[in-house]
Amino acid sequence: MLSIRNYVRPQTIEEAYEYAKKPLSVVLGGMLWLKMQNRNVNFAIDLSDLHLDQIEEIDDEIHIGAMVTLRELETNEQLNYFTQGAIKESVRHIVGVQFRNLATMGGSIYGRFGFSDVLTLFMALDCEVELYPTGRVSIKEFANMKFTKDILTKVIIKKVPTNVVYLSQRNISTDFPVLTCAVSNINQHYTCIIGARPLHAVAINGDSYFETGITEKNIQNFTKCVLSELKLGSNSRASKEYRQKIAKVLIKRAFLQLKEDVYGN
Ligand SMILES: Cc1cc2nc3c(=O)[nH]c(=O)nc-3n(C[C@H](O)[C@H](O)[C@H](O)COP(=O)(O)OP(=O)(O)OC[C@H]3O[C@@H](n4cnc5c(N)ncnc54)[C@H](O)[C@@H]3O)c2cc1C
Incomplete structure (x- = not known):
């Protein structure tokens, strides 16, 4: 209790x-x-009295306050337009609407949960978190930081040309994910994030694999590299071997969808 x-x-x-x-x-x-x-x-x-429940466009950034709920992320038109619906996709499986009406951005990112759909997606967006008093830190760095007394006030997305795809695998809807996968092309830089390994999400840079664009061959080579380097494990939801198979499928699907979003074929 x-x-x-x-x-x-x-x-x-x-x-x-x-x-x-x-x-x-x-x-x-x-x-x-x-x-x-x-x-x-x-x-x-x-x-609640610190006005951290706002999603605001400030110059060339989108600021998401720590008290914004997952449901607000899911239904915010501007955010979902900017991410081609990936934000909605990343939260829609989390328990249910009433739950998402309460769960916050701050709690979801600060917790750095291994199973986090939210952390996986926001790492693919290459955003920053604003901590008080530390200041701004890249979310990829934050994911590996020790827990401190800092208060997470905002998550900040840069408004640069962005394409992002989010996918997850669950044994049954609304359960914790068995594996999460987000791929992005931001300013022509390719990143793949794999989470729920069951350890927390990690980023893999894909630039050298996709210099000639997203092709079946390039995806195959990239996936081979990811699977050889990525630490996957077993827990009550899935074995390491199952996660390896799922990772292969999700990475391929995500890149093919990214290709469709970027090039329209
Ligand atoms: C049954 C269940 C199923 C879930 N399933 C999923 C799932 O499938 N996918 C998924 O991604 N997530 C899942 N989650 C996690 C959920 O989406 C939220 O991320 C989680 O509940 C934390 O959000 P919260 O707002 O409730 O935070 P709280 O529970 O209030 O806080 C969580 C932690 O963050 C700290 N904290 C909160 N806000 C701040 C802040 N602004 N600054 C510093 N520290 C802060 C708290 O002190 C605490 O340590 C699940 C959670 C539960 C309970």
Whole structure:
């Protein structure tokens, strides 16, 4: 059971961080993960008054606040136009609409869960996370960072020419994924992200494999390289061998769909 001694609702990010630094403090997102934990909390910090529930276009960036819900990501037209529907695809399997109405962007990224559909997709978008007080960090770097007392305030996507495809494999709808795969072409740079390995998502650079475009041969060579380097494992949902087979299929499907989106054939 989660036992909370003090609930606080700071009015500034500085105040929130002062609480976050105290022993046994926890920042609250939608509490969907937290509520399943067995722990004693001294200060539970609710960020609801910090205006972090907005999706905003600022100059050449899209800023997604930490308190934006997964449902808002799923239904936001601008984000889904920019990502050719990949954001919607990455969250639509997560439990159900009522759940996605509560789960937040901040909790989903900060948790760096191995099974995360959300982390996989946002890594493929090559975005940055804004941490208080550390500042902006690339999401790929953040995925490997130690857990600190920082508060995640925003996720920032650069508005540059972007094509992205998201796919996942589940044993049954709404379950945790067995494997996640996102591929992107951003400013002519190819990246493939594989998550739910079951370890957290990792990025593989595909530039040298797709210099001559997305062809069956190039996909085959790239997949061979990914499978030889990527650490896949077994858990209660799938074996390592099954994940290897699924990875091969998802990478091929994702690149073929990316090709269709980029070149229209
Ligand atoms: C039953 C179940 C099934 C799920 N299935 C999937 C799935 O299939 N795919 C998938 O991708 N995800 C899945 N999730 C994860 C879910 O989508 C959310 O990512 C998760 O619940 C965390 O979001 P939250 O807003 O509830 O965060 P919380 O539970 O409130 O917080 C999670 C962690 O993040 C910290 N935190 C929250 N916000 C911040 C912040 N702004 N700054 C710093 N730290 C912060 C909290 O202190 C806590 O440690 C599942 C979760 C559950 C409970």
